[in-house]
Amino acid sequence: MKPERASGYVRNGGEDNLSMEALVELIKAVTEKGKSFRVQALGFSMYPFIKDSDYITISPLTSGYPRMGDVVAFIQLGTRKLIVHRIIESKGDYYLIKGDNKPAPDGLIPKANILGYVTGVDKDGKFVRLGLGLERVFIALLSRKNLLRPTLNLTYRLIGPVIRRRKT
Numbered sequence: 001m002k003p004e005r006a007s008g009y010v011r012n013g014g015e016d017n018l019s020m021e022a023l024v025e026l027i028k029a030v031t032e033k034g035k036s037f038r039v040q041a042l043g044f045s046m047y048p049f050i051k052d053s054d055y056i057t058i059s060p061l062t063s064g065y066p067r068m069g070d071v072v073a074f075i076q077l078g079t080r081k082l083i084v085h086r087i088i089e090s091k092g093d094y095y096l097i098k099g100d101n102k103p104a105p106d107g108l109i110p111k112a113n114i115l116g117y118v119t120g121v122d123k124d125g126k127f128v129r130l131g132l133g134l135e136r137v138f139i140a141l142l143s144r145k146n147l148l149r150p151t152l153n154l155t156y157r158l159i160g161p162v163i164r165r166r167k168t
Contacts, residue, residue, distance in 0.1 A: 024075060024082050024115070031060035031116045038122075045099030046071070046084060048152065049131030049139075055122035056084060061114060066095060069136030071118040074109050084118060086136070088144040098143055100131075 018026065023039075030037045036059040041050050050056060050071070058073045066072055068087055074097065076083045085106060089096040095114070098105040121128050131139055142148040 020081055024080070027058060027073065027082070027115050031058065034060055036060070036119065037116070041084060045102050046086070047101040049100055050084065050118070050121055051123065056118050057120040057122075058084075058116040059119040060116050065090070065093075065111065066114060066117065067137075069138075069140040071132060071136070072097065073115045073118065075113045075115065076106060077109065077113065082115075086140055086143060088140045096144075100139065100143055100148055103146065 027037050027039070036057050038055055038057050041054045041056050042052060044052055056073075066087055068090060070087050071084060072087060072095075073082060073084045075081070083097075083099075083106065085097045085099045085102075087095045088098050088105065091108065093111045094108040095111070096105050096107070097109050118132065120132070121130075139148060142151050
């Protein structure tokens with residue numbers, strides 16, 4: 001069986017891709033040394049806060065425990081895939097984690113499976129923290145109740161015309 005490819009995450013000269021296992025081991029090694037790791041996001045599960053092809057910075061878990069609203073990189077139980085989603089609830093050393101653009105949570109993930117926090121998002125060369133600051137708790141609450149998408153859609157409908165008028 002061929003190892004799963006982590007296409008788009010880390011490329012050597014744009015040609016070689018790391019396997020998912022190699023990528024996870026590399027992130028573990030870097031974060032265990034107290035350093036951050038920059039990687040390209042794939043997929044739309046965290047849209048609109050993290051988009052496909054954005055670069056994210058994964059920083060090591062520091063003292064304490066991840067909190068509700070934190071966006072974390074973790075190893076999914078069973079599949080052993082690297083996933084980046086938001087904590088929507090904590091239960092001791094386990095965390096209910098869900099993508100902002102997903103209808104259902106990933107399940108309870110043990111702290112041991114969390115590799116680090118997402119501390120920044122690079123969108124087309126611009127570093128942004130929207131969704132990673134204090135608003136992350138509000139986003140997590142909306143996501144837990146499956147109200148995030150409807151709230152964002154309403155917000156875009158109300159604010160979109162104002163933004164478009166300012167640009168002209």
